[in-house]
Amino acid sequence: MTEYYDALETRTLPDREQALVKAVAKQVAHAKANTTAYASLLKDIDPASITSINDIAKLPITRKSELIKLQKKDRPFGGLISKSIEISHIFASPGPIYEPGTKKEDFARFGRSLYAAGFRSGDIAHNCFSYHFTPAGIMFDSGAHSLGCAVIPAGTGQTELQVQTIADLKPDAYIGTPSFLKIILEKAVSLEADVSSITKALVTGEALPPSIREAFLEKGISVYQCYSSADLGLIAYESSAQEGLIVDEGIYLEIVRPGTGDPVPDGEVGEVIVTSFNPEYPLIRFATGDLSAIMDGQSSCGRTNKRIKGWMGRADQTAKVRGMFVHPEQVDKVFKRHPELNKTRLVIEWQDQSDQLTLKCETNQASDDLNNEICNSIREICKLRGEVEFVHVGSLPNDGTIIEDARQYD
Numbered sequence: 001m002t003e004y005y006d007a008l009e010t011r012t013l014p015d016r017e018q019a020l021v022k023a024v025a026k027q028v029a030h031a032k033a034n035t036t037a038y039a040s041l042l043k044d045i046d047p048a049s050i051t052s053i054n055d056i057a058k059l060p061i062t063r064k065s066e067l068i069k070l071q072k073k074d075r076p077f078g079g080l081i082s083k084s085i086e087i088s089h090i091f092a093s094p095g096p097i098y099e100p101g102t103k104k105e106d107f108a109r110f111g112r113s114l115y116a117a118g119f120r121s122g123d124i125a126h127n128c129f130s131y132h133f134t135p136a137g138i139m140f141d142s143g144a145h146s147l148g149c150a151v152i153p154a155g156t157g158q159t160e161l162q163v164q165t166i167a168d169l170k171p172d173a174y175i176g177t178p179s180f181l182k183i184i185l186e187k188a189v190s191l192e193a194d195v196s197s198i199t200k201a202l203v204t205g206e207a208l209p210p211s212i213r214e215a216f217l218e219k220g221i222s223v224y225q226c227y228s229s230a231d232l233g234l235i236a237y238e239s240s241a242q243e244g245l246i247v248d249e250g251i252y253l254e255i256v257r258p259g260t261g262d263p264v265p266d267g268e269v270g271e272v273i274v275t276s277f278n279p280e281y282p283l284i285r286f287a288t289g290d291l292s293a294i295m296d297g298q299s300s301c302g303r304t305n306k307r308i309k310g311w312m313g314r315a316d317q318t319a320k321v322r323g324m325f326v327h328p329e330q331v332d333k334v335f336k337r338h339p340e341l342n343k344t345r346l347v348i349e350w351q352d353q354s355d356q357l358t359l360k361c362e363t364n365q366a367s368d369d370l371n372n373e374i375c376n377s378i379r380e381i382c383k384l385r386g387e388v389e390f391v392h393v394g395s396l397p398n399d400g401t402i403i404e405d406a407r408q409y410d
Helices: 013-034 036-041 064-073 111-116 136-146 159-169 178-191 210-218 328-337 368-382
Strands: 087-093 097-102 124-127 150-153 173-176 200-203 222-229 233-237 245-247 251-256 270-276 286-292 319-321 324-326 343-351 354-362 387-391 403-405
Touching: 013 036, 013 251, 013 270, 064 097, 111 136, 111 222, 111 233, 124 136, 124 159, 136 150, 159 178, 173 178, 178 200, 178 210, 178 222, 210 222, 222 245, 233 251, 233 270, 328 343, 328 368, 354 368, 368 387
Parallel strands: 124 150, 124 173, 173 200, 200 222, 343 403, 354 387
Antiparallel strands: 087 097, 222 233, 233 245, 251 270, 270 286, 319 324, 343 354
8 A cells, every 4th residue: 555646746846847837838728729718818828938937927817706707707617617528516606606517536636635644445434525505525525436435425514413324334534624523523422422433534624723633633533634625626735744735736836925926935925826737627827815835845754745834814905995995916016116125014003093004114225215205106006195114124924914904993
């Protein structure tokens, strides 16, 4: 029994980077030729010109808000699915956003994360993600089947029935949120039911604090987590090393400055951008709206792909100030207009019964003239007056925050 799902997980970094660049170029060509939406969005892009990661960073971003607009014009998928796709399911997520499902084995690629969590052929998996409207239940179902697992499609709710089913059927593993696993275990105690057959679990959708993981381990359950979305499927997953989340081999992931498409240095918090290699639903540079950061080095488990720190908040920091919306991309434009600046953070406070804007600027070149120039830029770009505060380089938090809404009302 091998420790790894496949040979892709242990590729050398140069081999992986070269393969990923080629895969993105191939997906761009495929999307242009086979989807009406990307034929328009990428009309000026020559796939043959994509030969490096720098070229990928020049491709346009696709955001969830754009999916909603496209789908309103062209039901159900906004022209983003391949013309020849054979749809088996149509899922509905909040927005509403509609996602396609197919009969393709492990169409959302969760098999890799389940394998890393210890799921193996012959296991019985108790799947507590919803099979109703949203895709999570069927996505994990398909991934577990690809490994040769039998699946109990338990869904959510009905806690007593959940406990009774586990006690009767003795599943080896749990799939769902950590909070629902906790509820099931507590209900089992009150019912004096034996659910000890479950010894491993893959969870997502919520935070997994160390204290909760340890509590599960005390009950004999090794819990792993993954990061995913309804649009993209698996994005990253945890291995036995439990040192961050390893990026899935079926995507290309970037971390960019919120509100832009500009990649940030490894270690800096930014928005997660994903290009999926799914030929049926080819999302290119799709903005998840989530914040994370690339970790240094490689996992001690031997998998060589990049690791991210996991979910670190939301990237959409748009704020309404004095009746005007201020967007992260506007703050970024101010930042880029002044090369003397190392980093910026717009802080909004409630003072003297009104909104006050202060752009905190990391720089070693502070001056009254630079202060006045930045104030003018804020007024021109954000259409609002704001103050400037110079701070030492490295003093602003590395948390991906571009706009900090610190207003406290009396």
